[in-house]
């Protein structure tokens with residue numbers, strides 16, 4: 001399967017979009033005409049699903065193409081308005097070749113409750129996903145909506161869109177779709193477990209073992225780069241959480257396993273200069289001084 005510079009007439013990639021559309025629809029991730037899928041096929045060319053079509057029944061002839069500004073360059077049907085979200089992600093992440101956006105019910109329940117996805121609970125989720133941020137709400141469709149995800153793009157392949165749905169991305173359309181499937185399955189398990197009573201976190205040692213595994217397998221995680229990052233504490237995206245801070249209300253508070261940097265990372269890890277921790281100290285200092293009336 002080629003996903004780069006194969007051009008807007010690549011029949012196989014159009015069929016791949018239709019196949020992922022069928023999976024989205026059959027899994028209940030995209031009701032009626034919801035959801036959209038894209039694959040980058042050149043420096044200035046992206047294949048995408050059209051608007052007003054059920055993603056479960058698309059044919060290769062239905063797939064359209066846009067340039068990196070979102071202007072339609074091929075296809076009989078009108079391109080989805082949400083393609084701007086896809087392009088924003090591709091512009092910020094040149095490694096991303098495909099984007100999948102939909103409304104999977106269990107993950108979207110967290111988006112509606114503004115409840116952060118708890119970490120340190122399920123091995124697969126720790127290794128393949130890590131922290132999944134919640135981007136602030138904006139009316140879907142335009143560039144302002146597309147930019148709600150920008151602050152979170154550096155350190156994740158999946159973003160929850162507040163009061164809306166999810167977007168996941170990767171090196172192929174299948175890779176992008178899998179992230180959504182893993183996330184929604186996890187959210188479903190969490191909601192089922194909560195109905196039974198309690199949700200238990202992994203202990204500190206087992207959580208660290210999973211992060212070691214993740215590192216060994218070559219997956220990145222924001223917790224490798226963030227010195228004051230809690231192991232399970234949903235804090236890696238603090239910088240992006242200026243407008244909307246998700247609050248843990250439905251699930252038990254994450255355990256406090258600090259100092260992940262030393263054990264999980266050793267000295268080989270690069271730490272980005274300056275950044276969130278200094279900003280936070282300054283913000284707290286300002287608030288304390290204000291409270292003291294100085």
Ligand SMILES: [Zn+2]
Pocket residue numbers: 035082101102103140164165
């Ligand atoms: Zn949507």
